[in-house]
Amino acid sequence: MDIAFLLYDNMTPLDFIGPYQVLALVPNARIHLVATEAGLVRTDSGMRMYAEKKLEEVSRADILVVPGSKDPSKTMANARVLEWLRAVDASTRWTVSVCTGSLILGAAGLLQGKRATTHWMMLDQLRDFGATPVSERIVFDGKRVASAGVSAGIDMALALVGKEFGVPTAQAIQLAIEYDPEPPFQAGSPRVAPPEVVQAVRAMIEQDVRA
Amino acid sequence: MDIAFLLYDNMTPLDFIGPYQVLALVPNARIHLVATEAGLVRTDSGMRMYAEKKLEEVSRADILVVPGSKDPSKTMANARVLEWLRAVDASTRWTVSVCTGSLILGAAGLLQGKRATTHWMMLDQLRDFGATPVSERIVFDGKRVASAGVSAGIDMALALVGKEFGVPTAQAIQLAIEYDPEPPFQAGSPRVAPPEVVQAVRAMIEQDVRA
Numbered sequence: 001m002d003i004a005f006l007l008y009d010n011m012t013p014l015d016f017i018g019p020y021q022v023l024a025l026v027p028n029a030r031i032h033l034v035a036t037e038a039g040l041v042r043t044d045s046g047m048r049m050y051a052e053k054k055l056e057e058v059s060r061a062d063i064l065v066v067p068g069s070k071d072p073s074k075t076m077a078n079a080r081v082l083e084w085l086r087a088v089d090a091s092t093r094w095t096v097s098v099c100t101g102s103l104i105l106g107a108a109g110l111l112q113g114k115r116a117t118t119h120w121m122m123l124d125q126l127r128d129f130g131a132t133p134v135s136e137r138i139v140f141d142g143k144r145v146a147s148a149g150v151s152a153g154i155d156m157a158l159a160l161v162g163k164e165f166g167v168p169t170a171q172a173i174q175l176a177i178e179y180d181p182e183p184p185f186q187a188g189s190p191r192v193a194p195p196e197v198v199q200a201v202r203a204m205i206e207q208d209v210r211a
Numbered sequence: 212m213d214i215a216f217l218l219y220d221n222m223t224p225l226d227f228i229g230p231y232q233v234l235a236l237v238p239n240a241r242i243h244l245v246a247t248e249a250g251l252v253r254t255d256s257g258m259r260m261y262a263e264k265k266l267e268e269v270s271r272a273d274i275l276v277v278p279g280s281k282d283p284s285k286t287m288a289n290a291r292v293l294e295w296l297r298a299v300d301a302s303t304r305w306t307v308s309v310c311t312g313s314l315i316l317g318a319a320g321l322l323q324g325k326r327a328t329t330h331w332m333m334l335d336q337l338r339d340f341g342a343t344p345v346s347e348r349i350v351f352d353g354k355r356v357a358s359a360g361v362s363a364g365i366d367m368a369l370a371l372v373g374k375e376f377g378v379p380t381a382q383a384i385q386l387a388i389e390y391d392p393e394p395p396f397q398a399g400s401p402r403v404a405p406p407e408v409v410q411a412v413r414a415m416i417e418q419d420v421r422a
Contacts, residue, residue: 021225149389171398178360180399181392187382188391
C-alpha cells in the first residue's frame, strides 16, 4: 500500500500532518513525501518539512493526498505539478484533498462533475473547476475524497481508513492518537461561531491572500 | 510573545503540529523551533521536521511546548535537554506538554506535586516524577498545562490561547482551522472504544516501546 503526499511551498502544516498521523499508522503503509524537488519545503506558517522525493521519482500510488494552503495559487498554476497529479491519479484507489487541496485537484481537472468541499471561505471557488461545492466536513464522490478546512483532514483520514482497511483498524488508530476531541469553544464553523468572529476571520484570510 | 517548541528525534508529528498550527496563528507570536542541534529531526512516524535553533540559542520563552513520542526515554535521559527545560521553564508564563511530553517535563523535575496527564496508556508513569495523574483531556495546574495523547494538543492549545489572549482570539483561530470535529467513529478513548480495540492498541504500543 503506497500512500503519496504532495508537499509544496506555502502548504498548511496541519493539512498534511493530520492525515499523515492517521495513515502512517496503517499496518504496512509505505509513505512517500513528494515535492517538485526533494528537500525542505516552507509551510505557510513558517516551519519547514522535508520532502524525500521529487515528483518524477513517484509515478503511482494507492492513495494520493493533497494538502491545502492559505494561498494555493502558485501550485495551482504549476503545470509540472498538475501533470503529475493527473498521472498519479490514474493509478490510485483514492485521491484525497484537505482544505484548499481540492482547488489544486480542481486545477488539474480532476474534479470535473464531482461533488467536493474545501475550507468554508473558498467553497464557491470549486465551481471554477466544474465541481459541485458541498458544505460538509467530508465528501466522498467515487474515489475522490475532499475534506473541509485544515483540521478536517483527521476526520477524513479516519473515515478513509475505515473504508479501505476496515473499521477496527480505523478505531485502533483513533485510540492510539487519543482522538476524542473536546474543543473548548464552539467556533469551528461559520454556522456556530459568533458573527463577529466570522467577520474577523474573513477579513484576516482575505488580507493573507492579498499579501 | 515568544513561543518555543522542543523538537527531538522520535517525537510524534501531530503532538507538535496540533499546537503549532494553533499558536502560529496568534497575532505577533514569534515561534522558535529548538532541538539539541539545528537541522532535521526524524519523527517516530518517519517524516522529518526542521529545527531552526539549537538549545543554547534560546534561553527564555513566554510559552514552552514539549511534544510527546511513542518512546520518549532517550530525551528523558538527556541531561542537556532537561537542564534546558528547567532554565526555560523559569522564564515562562506557561509550560505545556502534549502526550508523553509530560514524562519529559517530569524527568526534568518540573511536575513535582503537580496534577498532570499524558497518553492514556502511560498515565501511571507520571507518579514516578511526583505528579498526580489525572485522566482528563487537558489539565491546568498553575502555569503547567498537560494534555492527553497526540490529538489532544489541539484542544489544549485552543484553551491556552483563550486564557492568555482572550476567547475571541481562540475562537477566530478555531474557525480559521475549521476545528469542528466529526470523528467518524467513537473510539478515541479507552472509555468508549470497543474492548477488543483497546486490547489491540495496548499490544501494539507495548511492542513499539520494546522495539
